[in-house]
Amino acid sequence: MACSSCSTGKDGQPRGCKNNGTCGTDGCNKLTVFDWLANMSLPNGQKPFDCVEVRFKNSRKEFFRNVDGLSLGIGDVVATQAKSGHDVGIVTLIGELVRVQMKKKKVDPVDKNLPKVYRKASQRDIDIWQKCRNKEEEIKKRSREIAISLKLQMKLSDVEFQGDGSKATFYYTAEDRVDFRQLIKDMAKAFGIRIEMRQIGYRQEAQRLGGIGSCGRELCCSTWLTDFRSVSTASARYQQLALNPQKLAGQCGKLKCCLNYELDMYLEALKNFPPQESKLQTKKGIAFCQKSDIFKETLWYSYKDDPATWHALKKDQVLEILELNKNNTRIASLEEYAQENMDDEKMVFENVVGQDSLTRFDRPKKNRRKKKKRNSKPKASSNG
Structure with missing residues (x-):
């Protein structure tokens, strides 16, 4: 998804808003929720819902209470409450749909401990936020070097700065438990900020990093998938x-x-399909299921003594034979049913062009030149 002002420019960055994918209209954000109630007015006497959904780096979203009744819209940059200091994020949803999202995420909308929205971000807040975001790649590279020097079996996959630049969260993956106390001391000394380490799973790592799947589209986890x-x-x-x-x-x-x-x-x-391990009792012998096609409702059976020869049977035919076997009745052979299926087969594709053939250029050309020369030789005249 992308808004009209965010056409791709140089180095893959948006040409319009220059916010690297976090445009003001929130059209190219990850996991964006469309506000289909935006053009509807509230009933008389009902106050707007006082909670908003705010997105931070990548797919992290949290809910905040708008205690001061600020006039907020989707795409506004706001300063929000954090454990210490403040954070900066972008409003992604407002109104009654926030209540639905909170119910989906099992967050109590009347919880008094819900963090607050302080204010709309000032230009100074945005400058500090952007400056911290620009330092993340260099700090991630340096932190990986420190982790390698300490020989820690972990992979630092992402770094996220708090909006005021006072704290950085390092996301990592590891197979076993990692003692990173010395790592925190070294990084706090090198970067001069508070460090928080947060372990994530491999699916969450792919969600944060993003990429292109084997289908040729962006990863589902980094665009719309929220539950793993x-x-x-x-x-x-x-x-x-x-x-x-x-x-x-x-x-x-x-x-x-x-x-x-x-x-x-x-x-x-x-x-309504017969079990894969079902056996068919025939006078010719016992037949085992070798393969099945669910949507064509076809099963292939072969005799125990001749496993290389498969006989195609329809699902209803197999159920009929199994019902006869329950009544201690055996059919003569599978060939009878397989022959019926062969008679019912019809051609599903025809050459609509008619005169063209895929191998028409493979046919050898006849040497007409020699024939022409042979016919053009003058006949010998007789003086008889």
């Missing part, structure tokens, strides 16, 4: 995908979140 549900290999098995870790894993190294998108549809289709 567990993904298991059973999701791939239900969808009959090859268990190839290189194809099923995302940039975070975990299973792709998109494996869960179509899982419900597959589970719904499998409700």
Whole structure:
């Protein structure tokens, strides 16, 4: 998403507002919520909801109470309450939809301990904020060098400065527990700020860093996905995908979140499907299921004595045979049912052009020149 004033300019930066993706209209922010109630007025006597949603670096969003009744709109830069000092963020949502988002995030809208919005950010606040943001990459590089010198088994993935520049939060990933007390001392001495270390998971790391997925689009976790549900290999098995870790894993190294998108549809289709381990009793022998196609409702069976020869059966035919087997009745063979399916097959594609062929240029050309020369030779005249 992008607003009309944020067309891409030099070095991938927005040409219009020069805010590096945090434009005033909030059109190109990550995880933006569209305020579809913006053009509707409140009923008579009802006061506007006094909480707002504020976004900070990357996808971090928090809720704040507008105690002073400031006139705020989406895209306003505000100074908000922090544990010490103040932070600076951008308003991403106002009005009644904030109440819905708070309910979704399980935040109590009447909580008296909810942090407050101090004021709209002044130019001095914005200058300090931008100056801190510009230092983050250099500090991240320097902090990684300190962590390597201390031989700590951790990866520092991102740094986020507080709006007033008094504190920096370092996000890291690690397999095991890390003793970073000496790291905090060295970084506080080198940078002259308060340090907070926060461990995140690999999915949260990919969300903060962003990137392009194998589908060619931006990562779902960094654009619209807010909850990380567990993904298991059973999701791939239900969808009959090859268990190839290189194809099923995302940039975070975990299973792709998109494996869960179509899982419900597959589970719904499998409700009326015969079990994969079902055996068909025939007079010719026992048949085992080798493969199934859920949406074509086709299963392939082969005899125990001839596993290389597969016979395609429809789902209803398999259920019919299983019902007969329950009544101790065996069919003659699978070939009878497979032959019926072969007769029902129809051509699903025809050449609409008709005269063209994909191999028309592969045909060898006839040597007409030699034939022409042979016909053009003068005939010998007889003086007889």
